[in-house]
Amino acid sequence: MTRATWTSWPSREALSRQGRTRPRAVIAWSVRALLLALVLWGTFTAGKFGPWEVAVGLLGVLGCAWTAWAFFRTSLEHRLWPSLGLMGLLMAAAFGAQQAGAGVPAVVLWCGCAVTALERLPLSAAVPATAVGLAAYAVVNTDGWMTTALTTGGLCLAGYVLRLDAEARGSALRLLVQERAARAAEAESAALNERSRIAREIHDVLAHSLSAQLVHLEAARLLIEREPSGEFRDQVLERVVAARSMAREGLAETRQALSALRGEVAPVEDFLRQLVTAEPGEVTVAGEQRLLTAEASQTVRRVAQEALTNVRKHAPGATVLVRLEYLPGEVALEVRDRGGHRPVDELAVSGSGYGLLGMRERAELLGGTLEAGPGEEGFVVSLRVPA
Secondary structure, three states: OOHHHHHOOOOHHHHOOOOOOHHHHHHHHHHHHHHHHHHHHHHHOOOOOOHHHHHHHHHHHHHHHHHHHHHHHHHHOOOHHHHHHHHHHHHHHHHHHHHOOOHHHHHHHHHHHHHHHHHHOOHHHHHHHHHHHHHHHHHHOOOOHHHHHHHHHHHHHHHHHHHHHHHHHHHHHHHHHHHHHHHHHHHHHHHHHHHHHHHHHHHHHHHHHHHHHHHHHHHHHHHHHOOOOOHHHHHHHHHHHHHHHHHHHHHHHHHHHHHHHOOOOOOHHHHHHHHOOOOOEEEEEEOOOOOOOHHHHHHHHHHHHHHHHHHHHHOOOOEEEEEEEEEOOEEEEEEEEEOOOOOOOOOOOOOOOOOHHHHHHHHHHOOOEEEEEEOOOOEEEEEEEEO
């Protein structure tokens, strides 16, 4: 054996008993409960103890149960000295039980400590602890030396087998966790590849088409501006300029969508600050900032765009207050305007084709909520989505 074999702890997966099937756990606890009940029944019904002594003995049993539970916790946390101290208390309790005449519980405690030490402690500490427990058992055992030797050898073998079994289950559990992580990474990689493919398709078709439209619309504007001024010419020029602006906005939104598909989205708070640059307003961010999922990020951006579009359309000149808050497990966006006039029944009007009703459906698809309505000073749009 190497030095690490003697000084290393059993893995936390092995000590926590993770991966053990429910039937196996039920059988193990049932056997323990039955053995404990038989030991206590045989000890306290033999007529050797009075009522007060039985009561004190039961309190001692509860104290040993708590100490054993504490030992399991400290050994799970790989705390050596507290674990050895608690095991020493259990052995001392066994000595007290032996002196009080409860020999069977004392033997059970000593043997249980010996087996548990081999199962849960580093071998450098488990071997001495096991030796102390089995030596105490051998001293009080009245059977022949052959029976005592076979019993102690069997207990050592049982403790080491339990240790190997726990380590095997721990290794299997670690392999299972690694396999699940690998599958999740593979699925995420496949999703990213599919998003990249979709992004390429959108870029090759829609983005190129919008870019070509912008070029033609700009050429049309220049040609129209050369014509003599008149009512018809001004109307046509106004329509061409509006179409050019819509094409430019569509191209910008298409590029944002492409960036989201590729996982190259800029932080949401930077986008919100850029969004209100041309507005009389401010952006506040609360909570610990973190990277949002592509779906949550796009939803926050679309709702903010829609809310600001409605402010420009129905409350021109109003002050816009945008608040982004990072909450545990979700992100909240609130867009509030102060001043101006807005009809309270116009919730889904948008120049970009995305109404607040559509944004509400988009939020609900992510398991979130969107509320829009008049507030104390103006109109409020509140969004919450998991993130």
